Amino acid sequence: MKKHTILFLLFLIGFNQSEAFSKIECNQTPDKYINIPGTRLLIIPPKGFVISKKITGLEKENAIIQVMDLIGGNYYKNSATFTKSKFENKGIKVIEFKEIKIAGFKAKYAHIEGGDGTQAINLVFGDTSFSTVILAPLGSSNIGLASEIKNAILKVKYDKTITIDPLASSFFKINSNDSKFKFAKSTANLFIYSENGIVKDPYKDEPMVIITTLPKDGTTSKEMMIKSMIDGLVQNGFSIKEEKKPIIGKINGFESIEVEYIAEQKGKTKLIYLTVISNTDTSIAFYGITESDFENNLEEFIKLSHSLRFK
Template identity: 50%
Template sequence: MKFKLIVLFISFNLFAQNNNYVNIKGTRLSIIPPKGFVAAENFVGLKKDEATGIQIMDLVGGNYDSNTATYTKETFEKNGITVLEFEELKVDGFKAKFSHFKGADNSERVNITFGDSTFSAMVTAIFPTSSRKTLFPEIKKTFLKIKYDKNLIIDPFASSAFKVDKNESKFKFAKASANMFIFSENGLDKVSFDDEPMVMISNLPFDESITKQKLFENLVNGLIEQGFVKKETKNVSEKSINGYDTIEAECYFEHKSEPKLAFVTILIKNNKVIVFYGMAKSKFQENIIEFKKLSNKLTIK
């Protein structure tokens, strides 16, 4: 079984060592790698083998409180997720939520989300259930010793696996964090995009053991885990975009008691995948037109 990345958020990176800690390039986070983990070549984080890895990202938009408002044991269990452990604590002085989930395909995930009023970050480990006794204690120990430097200057585009050709949509590049690139109306950079439409673009490695349809399902499930309640999926298309293997669909949700559109596009080239999320809470058809203007200008490096 290959290491499957479920959420929204991944990149090509190496890391720089500082004593026992390593800084994950493209992020402001440093970590002591568990034994046997090395720098991942096609996502932001560390890898032990094809079924075991740790992905790292700085979350963009909002802050710790807004990003974890629905991140509760009750929310996960309501959505059918088996929660093995859940606790609130502190990491490097920041508020944090630590969780351990039973996943599909005899796998498990350990997650820690932390931050303050200016940022939030997420670290997720995925490993086979058969490795729980040996890996879980070590991964938890590693996660609780994470360090984060808010003042560290990073180059987010150094690891980008895509580029945008001439972009005539209303969505322009606003900012990037780790492996997530944000495009907003007229490129306006805001702390939070709760009310305005926006686009998130990321890249991840392609796992040839799963289909693009299954990958799409995993991404939708990732939104559900973030508190989105799925209502309907419409206009699923597998028509190629720029010659790439493609799947695209309109996914309608309810989030925080309001309607929400996630316009999802996946582009695949060899071992690379570009994931495009167009998010809006109103004017859905108008925004879909603008989302497509941007998604159709993506090319994979």
């Protein structure tokens, strides 16, 4: 289920308690709703859950509720394949599926179970101007939380008047960015860097960088995360033609792995540069993709990835 969550996050698309937990520092309403930083979503956290320092959402020990708020997205397009039959065709057991309304918006709710016995509660809702996804993976150690997580998710609110700080939900920082790729915009938990920070919708043939952060546990290695990233690209039409030997080392004192690929997509040859940088409980995933000027763009990708640090 974790691999499925990673792929869904990137392409829509063991916690250290002493460092992971923080006090709730966000807008809180009298009825105990809180705003998830970097989103327009409000939720009453289930007992023991607090704002996470590793993902956009909430956490409690080894449980998470992840929020991806795609402002400018279209719920109807993004949820078209979010159906009971699609899950079942992939061999996923559907415990519960229903189409409902959340905070006045159309929504789809699913409680599913993977072949390994792990479960997940998923909700997607929105309209033509936004699409918000909530994911709550459930393993053997937290499956008992399913009922209270469901209750919290089905009572969420959404406030379009909230002004978003695009980098509020990021868990990385760039102290000095000397590359030509500058921050352009964020969508859900993805942070997009383009040449000179030019904003486009969508980006098509331009070289670009996507940065995101993912929770890490003792069972997921950097190599496994790179494989999940590649699997996500393949699912989005990329065909890998060549892979260079990974560079395993450290970037700014953090464990890292860097890999270059040559791939094809829609008849075009592209260079893909992937990097994973990890600390104790979080990983930064870095994608650099270009179909032109491979040598110079690779140099710029590396320059940006080597400036990354954790907040």
